Amino acid sequence: xxxxxxxxxxxxxxxxxxxxxxxxxxxxxxxxxxxxxxxxxxxxxxxxxxxxxxxxxxxxxxxxxxxxxxxxxxxxxxxxxxxxxxxxxxxxxxxxxxxxxxxxxxxxxxxxxxxxxxxxxxxxxxxxxxxxxxxxxxxxxxxxxxxxxxxxxxxxxxxxxxxxxxxxxxxxxxxxxxxxxxxxxxxxxxxxxxxxxxxxxxxxxxxxxxxxxxxxxxxxxxxxxxxxxxxxxxxxxxxxxxxxxxxxxxxxxxxxxxxxxxxxxxxxxxxxxxxxxxxxxx
Ligand code: PLP
Numbered sequence: 001x002x003x004x005x006x007x008x009x010x011x012x013x014x015x016x017x018x019x020x021x022x023x024x025x026x027x028x029x030x031x032x033x034x035x036x037x038x039x040x041x042x043x044x045x046x047x048x049x050x051x052x053x054x055x056x057x058x059x060x061x062x063x064x065x066x067x068x069x070x071x072x073x074x075x076x077x078x079x080x081x082x083x084x085x086x087x088x089x090x091x092x093x094x095x096x097x098x099x100x101x102x103x104x105x106x107x108x109x110x111x112x113x114x115x116x117x118x119x120x121x122x123x124x125x126x127x128x129x130x131x132x133x134x135x136x137x138x139x140x141x142x143x144x145x146x147x148x149x150x151x152x153x154x155x156x157x158x159x160x161x162x163x164x165x166x167x168x169x170x171x172x173x174x175x176x177x178x179x180x181x182x183x184x185x186x187x188x189x190x191x192x193x194x195x196x197x198x199x200x201x202x203x204x205x206x207x208x209x210x211x212x213x214x215x216x217x218x219x220x221x222x223x224x225x226x227x228x229x230x231x232x233x234x235x236x237x238x239x240x241x242x243x244x245x246x247x248x249x250x251x252x253x254x255x256x257x258x259x260x261x262x263x264x265x266x267x268x269x270x271x272x273x274x275x276x277x278x279x280x281x282x
Pocket of ligand 1: 033152177178179182201202203204205239241242
């Protein structure tokens with residue numbers, strides 16, 4: 001069959017992207033981004049667990065058990081002779097089938113993963129970043145790492161257009177997370193962040209930060225803070241697999257405390273580096 005592609009009529013089989021693919025047509029799929037340091041995955045089990053939880057939440061059958069997926073991911077590192085810092089993007093969709101909202105019968109999931117180089121954001125880790133605030137207009141199941149990222153994309157684009165790194169999302173003034181990271185506020189030596197509910201993604205670095213806080217005897221309080229609280233914060237930071245523990249020094253053009261990364265953020269950064277076995281660069 002002939003199809004229309006970029007204003008040209010071509011044979012359907014000549015298309016460079018899948019024709020009827022549920023990830024493309026419905027965002028009917030899930031993904032993970034896993035950090036690689038010196039050719040090794042960091043927090044691999046946490047990511048794999050989350051992938052299977054996302055799959056279950058959308059009733060998607062993954063074609064192999066966890067240990068096989070881990071073997072394949074390790075193989076991917078080796079086949080690419082990966083010894084540097086990078087990340088793997090892993091995507092699973094419900095499969096390819098004629099377009100219909102109802103799940104197709106007898107299709108297998110489409111899985112692909114690729115590795116790319118990614119250096120640590122050293123300058124930003126050192127000096128902190130500025131962010132904006134945006135209304136959280138996403139759906140009610142943000143704990144699923146789904147391919148439907150349009151609200152996240154739009155929020156991050158707005159941040160980018162304003163010269164900022166991220167967008168803090170809020171529901172009626174209560175802060176949930178950022179467009180592609182979790183967010184924290186420090187007040188009187190205590191860390192505050194949104195509790196693990198269906199309204200945020202349960203970040204793997206968030207799990208690690210909770211562990212570091214306990215090891216360092218820093219109270220980790222899972223209670224949502226408000227936009228108002230930000231005005232009097234002692235420190236703020238965000239976390240993700242690519243951003244690590246990243247200090248926030250300005251929100252909507254207003255400086256946080258003295259405008260420099262705070263002591264608790266720095267202690268957590270050091271704990272992260274120790275845990276991820278990455279040298280503390282000078
Ligand atoms: N929240 C959202 C919406 C994300 O997209 C991400 C990661 O991409 C995170 C939080 C952080 O998750 P992780 O620490 O597992 O990278």
